[in-house]
Amino acid sequence: MGEDGSAATAAPKPTGTLRLGRRTFxxxxxxxxxxxxxxxxxxxxxxxxxxxxxxxxxxxxxxEQGADIIDVGGVKAGYGDPVPPEEEIRRTVPFVTELRRRHPDVVISVDTWRAEVGEQCARAGADLINDTWAGADPDLARVAAEFGTGLVCSHSGGLAPRTDPHRVAYADVVADVVATVTGLAERAVTLGVHPDRILIDPTHDFGKNTYHSLELTRRLGELVATGWPVLVAVSNKDFIGETLDAPVSDRLSGTLAVLAVSAWQGARVFRVHDAAAARAALDTVARLGPTMADRPPALEGAARADGGR
Known part of the structure; x- marks a missing residue:
């Protein structure tokens, strides 16, 4: 049965094309x-x-560096001072309004788990609601449906917003992630969110330890195989720092490696702190793909007889 008690019908499936704001991917x-x-x-x-x-x-x-989407956040993801909805709205809504005026073609995303914040940002011109806390507020998907925005469906292992995992365990972390995010995506569709505006995010480090995040990266293709466009948000995260024993300031190389591995497996959207470096890495991965094999490098004359040595 549907949420309103009516007979349930098969939810539309993703089309492979992602449409956010004025942009089509x-x-x-x-x-x-x-x-x-x-x-x-x-x-x-x-x-x-x-x-x-x-x-x-x-x-x-x-x-200027090649970003397609700007993700605006008004609350730190981890522990910190409480931020009430009114303050989160003050930090985000006027900024979204100015971004919409200043960059009419860029996709504006808002990182929030609160429906009231998502609604105000959508009214101000946001194109995407990035819900990194796995539907903690069930009305957020209804906001996306009402305003025609996109929605990111994520996995946090059942944690409440702004909490860290403690001795978290999964029989199979990838299977748990796939079940959660596809369930949230299908629910969003039944509420009226268009399938080509939905992304799924394994949400590295949220409700997971480093081993879980590495396993998700190795097996990201299993999320891609669901058909929903996959977003990866790995930039400078703790699992990269713990893998390399590197502080936040020294995690760019590790970040780019994970981005490249994720792109090669089929991820579509990449949330990053360094847009220029990410754009270069992703464009290189694209050039390595079979559909690009017959296209020359961007630099004229790069394919020399001596192989560039």
Whole structure:
């Protein structure tokens, strides 16, 4: 039965094409999602883009560097000072309004788990709601349906927002992720979210330890095989730091390696802090793909008889 008690019908399936705002991303296209945190306590930039003007400059630079999507966050994902909905709205809604005016063609995403924040941001012009806490507020999907925005369906292992895992265990972490995110995607469709506006995100490190996040990366193809476009948000995360024994400031190489592995397995959208580096890595992966084999490198004359030695 449907949620309203009516007879359930088969939910439409993903088409392979992703449509967000004015942009269309066909199968095989790689979209760079640049992070802009309107928070004073971001784990990565420690508040470098909290100020309105600094955040705008960061957006302008990211778009110039090849970002397709700007992901605006108003609350730190991890532990920190409480941020009520009213403050999250104050940090995000005016900024989304200005971004919509300043960059009419860029896809604007808002990283929130709260329906009231998602609604206000959608009214201001947001194209995508990035729900990184796995439907903690079940009304968020209804907001996406009402305003025609996209929706990211994620996996957090049942954790409440802004909490860290403790001795978390799965019989098979990939199977758990696949079941959760596809279930959320199908629910969103039944509520009215269009299938070609839905992404699934394994949500590395959320409700997972380093071993789980590495296993998800190795087996990302199993998420791709569901047919839903896959978003990976791995930039500078703890599992990369623990794998390399590297602080946040030294995780770019590891991040790019994970992005390349994920792109090769079929991931479509990549949430990153360094848009230029990600764009270069993803364009290189695209050039290695079989559909690009007959296209020359971007640099004229690069294919020399001496092999470039």
């Amino acid at each position: 066909p199968p095989g296209a790689h979209a760079v999602m640049a992070v802009v945190n309107r928070t004073p306590d971001s784990f990565y930039d420690r508040g470098a883009t909290f100020a309105f003007d600094a955040a705008l400059k960061a957006v302008d630079a990211a778009v």
